[in-house]
Structure formats: C-alpha cells, structure tokens
Amino acid sequence: MLRTILAFIIAIIAAALVASVIQTQFNLAALSELTLDIDINTRISTIIHDIIHFSPTIAVILLAALLIAFPVAYFLAQRWPSYERWLFMAAGGVGLAVAFSVVDALVPMPTLIAANRTLFGFVLMSLTGVLAGWVFDRLWNPRRYELKEPVA
Amino acid sequence: MKTVVTAALLSLLTVLPGHAQVAENNYQAEEVVTGLHYPWSIASLPEGGWLVTERSGGLKHVTAAGVVTAVAAEFPDLYVESQAGLFELQLTPDFDNTRAVVVSYACGTGDANNTCVVRGIIPEDRPYRLTDLQMIFTAQPKKAGASHYGGRMTWLADGTLLIGLGDGFDYREQAQNLDNHLGTIVRIHADGRVPDDNPYLHKQAPEIYSYGHRNVQGLVYDPVRDAVWQHEHGPRGGDELNKIIAGKNYGWPLVSYGIDYSGARVTPFDDLPGLVSPLYHWTPSLAPAGLALYSGHALEGWHGDLLVAHLVGRRLQRFSQDASGEWQLTEELLNEYGARLRAVHVGRDGAVYVLTDSDNAALLRITQKGTD
Numbered sequence: 344m345l346r347t348i349l350a351f352i353i354a355i356i357a358a359a360l361v362a363s364v365i366q367t368q369f370n371l372a373a374l375s376e377l378t379l380d381i382d383i384n385t386r387i388s389t390i391i392h393d394i395i396h397f398s399p400t401i402a403v404i405l406l407a408a409l410l411i412a413f414p415v416a417y418f419l420a421q422r423w424p425s426y427e428r429w430l431f432m433a434a435g436g437v438g439l440a441v442a443f444s445v446v447d448a449l450v451p452m453p454t455l456i457a458a459n460r461t462l463f464g465f466v467l468m469s470l471t472g473v474l475a476g477w478v479f480d481r482l483w484n485p486r487r488y489e490l491k492e493p494v495a
Numbered sequence: 496m497k498t499v500v501t502a503a504l505l506s507l508l509t510v511l512p513g514h515a516q517v518a519e520n521n522y523q524a525e526e527v528v529t530g531l532h533y534p535w536s537i538a539s540l541p542e543g544g545w546l547v548t549e550r551s552g553g554l555k556h557v558t559a560a561g562v563v564t565a566v567a568a569e570f571p572d573l574y575v576e577s578q579a580g581l582f583e584l585q586l587t588p589d590f591d592n593t594r595a596v597v598v599s600y601a602c603g604t605g606d607a608n609n610t611c612v613v614r615g616i617i618p619e620d621r622p623y624r625l626t627d628l629q630m631i632f633t634a635q636p637k638k639a640g641a642s643h644y645g646g647r648m649t650w651l652a653d654g655t656l657l658i659g660l661g662d663g664f665d666y667r668e669q670a671q672n673l674d675n676h677l678g679t680i681v682r683i684h685a686d687g688r689v690p691d692d693n694p695y696l697h698k699q700a701p702e703i704y705s706y707g708h709r710n711v712q713g714l715v716y717d718p719v720r721d722a723v724w725q726h727e728h729g730p731r732g733g734d735e736l737n738k739i740i741a742g743k744n745y746g747w748p749l750v751s752y753g754i755d756y757s758g759a760r761v762t763p764f765d766d767l768p769g770l771v772s773p774l775y776h777w778t779p780s781l782a783p784a785g786l787a788l789y790s791g792h793a794l795e796g797w798h799g800d801l802l803v804a805h806l807v808g809r810r811l812q813r814f815s816q817d818a819s820g821e822w823q824l825t826e827e828l829l830n831e832y833g834a835r836l837r838a839v840h841v842g843r844d845g846a847v848y849v850l851t852d853s854d855n856a857a858l859l860r861i862t863q864k865g866t867d
Contacts, residue, residue, distance in 0.1 A: 374749060374762055388763065389760050392760050393759045393760060396758035397759040399758065451578070452756065453664055455757055456757050457759065
C-alpha cells in the first residue's frame with residue numbers, strides 16, 4: 344500500500360512540474376509574439392515562480408483526475424495484463440483531458456489554464472497525464488528488466 | 496519630536512479599519528429599496544426617482560418612496576449568462592430635452608457574443624418604457640464565453656461617449672490588437688459615428704480611444720480636472736485605477752501587478768517603457784465595480800473625490816487627490832454592511848447611491864448624518 348501511495352504522489356509531482364514548465368512556455372511565447380523581448384533570467388525566474396504558484400493548482404486537478412483514472416486502468420489491466428503500462432498512460436492522459444474540460448465547465452472563466460486555450464497546448468498539457476501514468480506504473484509495478492542492476 | 500510621532504501615528508490610523516469605522520459615523524446609510532435582481536447601474540431622472548438596470552435583463556424604475564416598477568424594454572439579442580447580461584444605462588447629456596438614453600449589454604449567443612450599446616427614448620408618460628432603440632455600437636469580434644465585457648460608459652465634454660470594454664478573458668493578447676475592440680475603451684458620437692479626431696482612425700477598429708485594458712469596470716469623466724478616471728479588474732491582484740489619455744496603451748497583458756487565477760504568471764513584468772502604469776493598484780484584488788466622481792456638496796469634504804464600490808472587497812472606498820495630484824485612499828465605508836457592491840452613483844440631491852450585488856440586492860443611500 345505504501346508503495347502505491349508513494350508511486351501515486353511521485354507521479355503527481357512529476358506531472359505537475361512538467362505541466363508547470365510547459366504552460367510557462369506558452370504564456371511567455373504569447374508575450375514574445377506581441378514583440379516583447381524576454382531575457383533568459385526572466386524566463387527562468389518565471390518558470391520558478393510558476394513551479395511554486397501554479398504547480399499546486401495542477402496537482403489538485405491531477406489528484407482528482409488520477410484518483411478516478413488509475414483504478415479504471417487497474418481493472419482494465421486485470422483483463423489485459425500485458426497492456427498494463429499503456430493502460431495507465433492512456434488513463435492518465437484521458438483522465439487529465441476530461442478533468443480540464445470539467446474544471447473549465449465549472450469555473451466562471453472560459454479556460455482556467457491559459458495554455459489550454461489552443462488545441463496544441465491542451466494536448467501537450469494533457470500529455471503530462473500520460474507521463475503521470477508511466478511514472479506511476481514504473482514505480483508501482485516495474486517490469487523485471489527495469490529492476491535489473493546495470494553491470495558495471 | 497513628540498508632535499512628529501503623533502502626526503505619524505495619526506496618518507497611520509487613517510488606513511486602519513478601526514479609524515474608518517469612526518469616520519463612518521459621520522454618515523448614515525439606508526436601504527431605499529431591496530429585492531433587486533443583480534442590479535448593475537443607477538441613473539437619476541430629472542423628475543425624481545431612478546432607473547436601475549439588472550444584469551439578469553430587467554430595467555426598473557424606482558421611485559423616491561421605494562416603489563419598483565418594470566420599464567418595458569426589449570434589447571436585441573440580449574445574452575444573459577455568468578458575467579453577461581444587461582449592463583449600464585446612462586442618460587444622454589441632453590436628456591432633459593430629448594429623453595434619450597444609451598444602454599450597454601452583452602449581445603449574441605454563447606459561441607458568438609460581445610458588448611453592444613443601444614440608444615433609445617424614455618418618454619415622460621407613465622408607465623415608463625424604452626422605445627426607438629437604435630444600435631450605435633457592437634464590439635468586434637463576436638467571441639465565445641461569458642466573461643469580461645466592460646460595459647461602463649461616460650460622456651466627455653464634447654458630447655462623445657466613451658465605452659469601456661473587456662478582453663473576453665480567453666483573448667487577453669487581443670487587448671494589444673488595434674484591429675478589434677477586445678480590451679479597449681472606445682469613443683463614439685451619440686449616434687454611433689466615429690469622431691474624426693479618434694487616435695487610431697487608420698486601423699480596423701477606428702472607435703478605439705485607449706487599449707491594453709483587461710476588463711473596464713469604472714469610467715468617469717471629470718469636468719473640473721478635464722480628465723477621465725477609470726478602473727479595471729486585474730487577474731489575481733493588479734486591479735488598477737488609471738487616468739485615461741487618448742491613444743495610450745495601458746499594457747494588459749504585457750504588464751500586470753497580478754497573476755493568473757491558476758497561480759501562473761500572465762507576464763513577468765509590472766512596468767515597461769511606453770506602457771501607462773496605474774495611478775493606484777489593488778493587490779490583492781478587491782474587484783472594483785462602479786466608479787463615481789463626487790461633484791456634490793451635501794457630503795462634507797467629499798467634493799472632487801472618487802468613490803469606488805467593490806465586489807470582493809465588500810466596501811466603498813473614497814479617494815482624494817493630495818497636493819501633488821496623487822489619489823490617496825482616505826476612507827472606507829459600508830464595511831460593516833458586508834455586501835458585494837456593484838455600482839456607485841451620485842444623485843441629483845448630492846447623496847451617494849450604492850447598489851449591492853445579489854439576487855435580493857439593495858439600493859442604498861448615503862447621506863451626512865442628521866440631514867434627513
């Protein structure tokens with residue numbers, strides 16, 4: 344059980360960090376398109392700001408999405424065990440995409456996360472759910488070859 | 496030394512809530528009427544009474560005795576949803592002769608809507624009705640979603656009309672585009688024509704007067720200082736008080752003192768060359784809604800001050816210009832009333848009228864204590 348919980352938490356943290364960095368790039372790109380010059384130090388400080396302030400938001404969305412998506416993947420994997428890794432990845436991606444849509448339907452503004460305003464951004468952000476699925480299953484149920492010690 | 500310390504303490508006290516409470520004792524607030532449904536604006540009629548718009552679509556006449564009657568009105572393509580709906584009614588400067596008004600509202604459908612302004616007539620005979628509607632402005636493009644319409648208006652000295660608009664939330668970068676109306680303040684004649692001295696006549700949206708706004712929620716012309724004062728909502732933090740000058744860029748979303756609701760930075764900058772910085776900003780946000788210039792004398796010491804109602808902040812703030820011309824927060828009122836406030840208006844009697852924001856909202860009157 345502890346392994347499951349740890350794998351779940353690490354999966355959410357990994358996906359939240361990557362999602363945060365991705366959405367920062369979309370926001371800064373939109374400003375650059377408006378002919379604004381943004382130097383590398385400003386870019387890095389914005390990435391750090393967003394990791395601190397945006398990651399908790401996406402982590403909550405990931406938590407809600409994956410608490411439903413992963414059990415679904417688990418039950419499907421009982422039937423198709425050889426596809427387990429792929430099922431967790433697919434469930435993570437689809438789950439997060441659905442969660443984004445549900446959140447946007449519930450909040451007053453049309454789109455809560457600005458990066459999700461374009462299809463490209465929405466797909467990239469949803470792919471962090473796929474990453475969460477991979478990280479979770481890699482830690483929770485690693486394949487035999489993944490556990491092999493590398494020969495020095 | 497002691498005098499200096501005392502003076503410093505006194506100046507500190509003026510910003511403490513406790514002190515505002517004491518000052519509030521100089522005024523009395525009373526409910527003129529309750530039962531209004533998300534009211535948005537107040538206009539004082541020369542014959543007495545008020546016209547009140549409700550965001551949910553109602554136009555109401557309120558008598559001095561507090562009797563509310565519906566004013567018959569049909570707004571073409573009215574769209575009511577979330578922040579969308581009926582916004583502000585303003586009497587025209589020549590209302591006493593023409594009985595003409597202008598009304599802003601959200602028009603269109605969920606997938607294609609924006610801010611519209613119609614001109615109409617309120618004949619003197621009762622019951623009141625709004626007739627002869629003419630569309631004088633439609634913000635372009637029609638966009639999806641029900642957020643950020645602006646909707647506040649003010650008349651300039653030359654009889655032209657300023658209309659504050661919003662960025663539609665999802666379209667924030669468009670506030671920098673002079674070829675559409677998103678995130679701008681526009682200026683038109685009372686019949687909708689574009690004034691030939693507007694600053695961007697060569698662009699696709701020649702109505703634009705200023706741009707780079709997020710969601711204009713207060714707009715008032717100050718005839719004594721010949722200035723336009725405006726406030727707008729920032730995201731999380733960064734609500735702004737601005738002085739509007741023709742042709743200027745107010746920076747959204749290139750600069751902001753706020754961050755996005757998600758916690759992400761909209762922009763790393765709060766100040767850049769060529770962009771006008773706010774005179775004052777509310778961080779964290781109080782969500783200002785409605786702005787009035789106190790031009791009366793009935794409330795002592797308020798003449799020439801700006802009054803700002805707040806939704807999230809649930810209070811009325813009074814700003815006074817100091818010797819250097821900077822706006823200073825001098826007083827907070829209606830804190831204890833505890834309601835979201837949508838609009839503030841100075842009546843012909845010099846009293847201040849405030850609308851609360853709910854499905855059972857009130858019209859409040861603020862007067863000097865002991866002057867019934």
